[in-house]
Amino acid sequence: MKTLGKFRSTLKISKEVIKLIWQTSKAYTIYVIILLILTSIIPILEAYFIKRIIDILTFSLQSKIEFNSVFLYLALFIAATLFERIIASQRNAIQIILGNLFNKKINQKIVEKTTKLAFWRFEDPKFHDKLDRTRDQATWKPLNTFYYLFESLMNFFTLVSILIVFFTFSPLISILMIIFTIPSLIVQLKYGEKWFNLLYDETPESRKLNYYQYLMAGHYETKDIKLLNLRNFLLIKYKTLYNKLFEEQKSLIVKRYIWEFMGFILSDIMLVVFYFYLAWQTFLQKLSIGDFTFFSTLYTRANMSLQGLIRGIAGVYENNLFINELIEFLNLEEEKLSLKHEKIPKIIKTIEFRDVWFKYPGTEECVLKGISFIISAEQNVALVGENGAGKTTIVKLLTKLYDPTKGEILMNNINIEKFDLNEYRNLIGVAFQDFAKFFFSVEENIKFGDINRKISKEEIIEVAKKAHIHKKIMTFPNKYSTTLGRWYHEGHEISYGEWQRIAIARALIKRCPVYVLDEPTAALDAKAEYLVFEEFKKHVIGKIAMFISHRFSNVRLANKILVLENGKIIQEGSHQELAKINGRYKELYEFQARSYRE
Incomplete structure (x- = not known):
């Protein structure tokens, strides 16, 4: 029953694979199936032509028979053999083309799916296990499944064709042939599953x-x-x-092939029994020598097809366990992009966090606890606090990388959940401390900040100057066309601080009403940081800005400062207001000022 269940599972997932193959190319798929059916019939014709030649030659020794008929069947045999080779070469070529198209389709689906998933998944180790399994196997498992599936179909058609002939000779032999190969099938399926489970457990x-x-x-x-x-x-x-890992895999491989060998012995016993039966029937003159050759040839082909079918089914089953993982991955819930209940406001008057609580997926402790604040138009807000206080989490919620566990975030008194996600994110220019390094040209790196807008070269140079990176870019080999990073042979390596200025320019290129900078100048020296923040302050005039910085020389530029501790806002006000109060802000400010004086 367990084996039957595995067989049903194989058929179920195979249907999904066949559907994907069909979607890849209907014409190629139909053509391959026609060639497979023709391939299955030709061995029977070849065996029959040889049988007729042997029978004619045998009878010619006893009586005079026209020898021309020998040449006829010999010509037919040669024609069938040539036709088989032509079909085989065409089938192989088409299968390779179709297989590569299929592989391309699967890999494109994986890449497209990855880009549509919510950010929180990428901070989940279990998701990375699934993603790694999917990506690692994607380059060859779908293709393997494809080839195993077509091998199974080819052997199935051949086997059915031969069994139809065998049933006219001896139904019992046909049934026994199938029964004797069942143990081999069970072994293949069992160890295919064990191999999958081993690799699954070894993923971390x-x-x-x-x-x-x-x-x-x-x-x-x-x-x-x-x-x-x-x-x-x-x-x-x-x-x-x-x-x-090698020893674990080797142990399973050795066990697998010991049991497979036992299965092959049973199949060989059946082969000996069949040949003995044929020889006995020929000795009793119930079969001619041509019949003996015909049925023995067909049995050998049937046995090969049966073993090939078992190998194919086991291969499909084993690969389908990975394909099932792929299907699960492709069916993961995507980030919700188009709710579109509310139009994006043209003018942003307020952004409000209202009693916001948040805990990261898979954890129990809230990192934000009842956060409430309002940012009005043209306000610059600084978030202050020690590492782990919840500053970056607020940025992730504002940019909708995560959704609040409880509470709501409002823009112009409308819950941001009601806006289309892409349209909402287009309102915000962001530069993170752990920014992305894109190994593209300098110009493309900056353009990525507003990729859907046509941006002039003059505008790119302008924001590069604001980020104080323009002069450095002009020293690069191809200036703004220089490819960054050592990933490619023409790539130009730059310092971490220079990468950070590129990221700041990328944020500033975006024409938007809200800017968020999370430790955007952490890798810059004091002078460069001061100059960049001065430019940033000018750039965000008339806009809402939120930034995180551990340097109070920058924090002082904000209209409003929120002081966080253990996921709560413990102080709120301007620098002048907070510096007068004996509280956490004054303590941190004076500690930093004292360290500068010393």
Whole structure:
């Protein structure tokens, strides 16, 4: 019953794969199936032509028979063989083309799906396990499934064609042939599932192994590894984990092939019984020598097809376990983009957090607890607090990377949940401390800030000047056309601080009413930071701005300061107001001022 369940599962998922193959190219799919059916019939014709040749030659020894008929069947046999080769070459070519198209379609679906998923998933380790399994297997598992499926179909058609002939000779032999191969099928399915489960369980450790490889080969990590003398430490870690995974896999492979060998022995026993039966029937002159050759040839082909079918079904089943993972991934709920209950306001008058609570998915503790504040038009708000106070979480909620666990965020007294997600995000220009490094040209890097708008070269230069990176760009090999990073051979490496200025320029290029900067100048020196913040202050005149900074020289530029501690706002006011009160803000401000004086 368990084997039957696995077989049904294989058929169910195979239907999904066939649907995907059909969507890839209907014409190629139909053509391949026609070629597979023709391939299954030709072996029977070839065996029959050989049977007729042998029978004619045998009878010719006993009586005079026209020898021309031998040449006729010989010509037919040669024609069938040539036709089979032509079909096989066409089938292989079409399968490769269709297979590559299918693989391309699957990989495109994975990439498209990844871009549509909510941000919170990318901070979930379990999701990364699923994503890694999907991506790692995507390059070859769908293609493997494709080939196993077509191998199964080809062997199925061949087997059915031969069994129809066998049933006219001996129904019992046909039934026994199938029964004797069932143990082999059970072994293949059982160990296919075990192999999947092993790789599934090993995913976290495989990710760790990939991380060790990345560390030892990564461009940015190399200097730390050399200076900290971590080479041997990482190599030992890598080799130990690699050997552990290798031994687990080797143990299962050995067990699998021992049991497979036992299954093949049963199949071979049936082969011996069949040949003995054929020889006995021929000895009794119930079969001719041609019949003996015909049925023995067909049995050999049937046995090969049956083994191929079992291998194909097991391969489809094993690969389908991964395909099932792929289907689950492709069916993950996507980020909600188009609610469109409310129009985006043309003028932003207020942004309000109203009793907002938040805990990250998979955790129990709230990192924001009853956060409430209002930002009015043309206000610059600074978030102040120690690491882990909840500052960056507020930014993630405002930019809708996450949704509040409780409470609501309002824009002009409308819950932001009611806005179309893309239209809402177009209202906000953002620069994070952990910004993305895009290995594209400088110009493209800045344009990414407002990718759907036609941006002039003059505008790009203007924001680059505001980010105080223009002069540096003009020293690059191809100036604004220079590809950044060492990913490509023509790439130009720049410092982390220069990357950060590019990210700031990217945020400033966006024509929007709201700007959010999360530690945007952490990698800049004091002078550069001061100049950039002065430019930022000018740029956001008449707009709403929120920024996070640990340097109070920048914080003082804000109209309103929110002081956070343990996920709560404990103080609110301007720098002048808060500096007069004996509270957390004054304590942090004076501590930093004292450290500068010392």
